[in-house]
Amino acid sequence: MNNLLKKLLILAPAVFLGWSCSNDDAQSQFEAMAYGEPANYTETNFQGDVVRSDSDDWRISPLYQGLASVQPIFPNPVQFGTNVTLEIDIKGAPASSSIEVGYLNQSNQWIFLQQQDLQNDFELITFLINTRQFGSSLSQAQGIKRMLIFDGNQRLISYGDILIQ
Numbered sequence: 001m002n003n004l005l006k007k008l009l010i011l012a013p014a015v016f017l018g019w020s021c022s023n024d025d026a027q028s029q030f031e032a033m034a035y036g037e038p039a040n041y042t043e044t045n046f047q048g049d050v051v052r053s054d055s056d057d058w059r060i061s062p063l064y065q066g067l068a069s070v071q072p073i074f075p076n077p078v079q080f081g082t083n084v085t086l087e088i089d090i091k092g093a094p095a096s097s098s099i100e101v102g103y104l105n106q107s108n109q110w111i112f113l114q115q116q117d118l119q120n121d122f123e124l125i126t127f128l129i130n131t132r133q134f135g136s137s138l139s140q141a142q143g144i145k146r147m148l149i150f151d152g153n154q155r156l157i158s159y160g161d162i163l164i165q
Contacts, residue, residue, distance in 0.1 A: 026062040027156075034159040035108060038146040041161040044074035048085070057160035067092040070149065070158045077163035078131055080138045084162065086127040088149060090118060098152035101127050103134060103145045103162075110148065131164050 033056070043052040050072055058070040071087040078084050088099055102112045113133050116125050135141035141164045149157045 023062055030059075030061045031156050034146070034148060034156055035104070038144045038161040041076055041144055041163045042072040044072050044076045046075045048072075048074040048087075054161065058158055060158055061156050063155055064151075064157045068157050070160070072160060073129075073147065073162055077165050080131050080141050080164055083128050083130050086129060086147070086149075088125045088127075088157070090121070090123045090125065092121055099125050099157070100150045100152065100154075101129070101147065102150075103147045115152075134164055 040054040040056070042050060042054045042057040044050055048071055053072075058072050060068055060070065068091060069089045071089075073084050073086045075084065086101060090099075098115050098117045100112065100115045102110050105111050113129055114127050116127065118125070131141055134145055144161050144163050146159060146161055148159045151157060
């Protein structure tokens with residue numbers, strides 16, 4: 001075996017391991033940001049058009065770059081007791097067969113809202129969520145809530161904020 005081939009065989013795993021670690025670090029940083037305090041939200045109208053953008057909302061995690069995109073939830077802000085729409089476009093084979101949506105309550109605990117099973121590798125998933133799922137009364141649901149989108153293996157895909165009035 002020549003020296004160049006030996007060097008490549010030794011170097012290739014090290015490069016892959018370094019890339020994998022940096023990707024894991026990026027995912028961990030993304031997840032830490034997702035569990036932070038919501039401070040703003042992306043304002044949208046009833047048609048889903050973005051009126052004002054929050055650069056922190058609805059970004060895609062490093063793990064799902066190129067495999068998913070999220071249309072910001074609409075309308076936002078929203079009145080208590082009405083529905084909002086959240087669309088997730090899956091553009092490749094995810095590592096799971098379902099998508100889960102939930103939010104963080106006042107204690108920063110994950111509260112499950114809905115789940116949808118994926119039928120194929122390329123699919124537009126639409127969640128229709130009633131704001132009463134955030135609390136049984138206006139006083140419980142009111143305010144900015146951090147929503148999280150996970151695959152069925154509890155890997156974070158995206159997050160964003162909703163203002164319930």
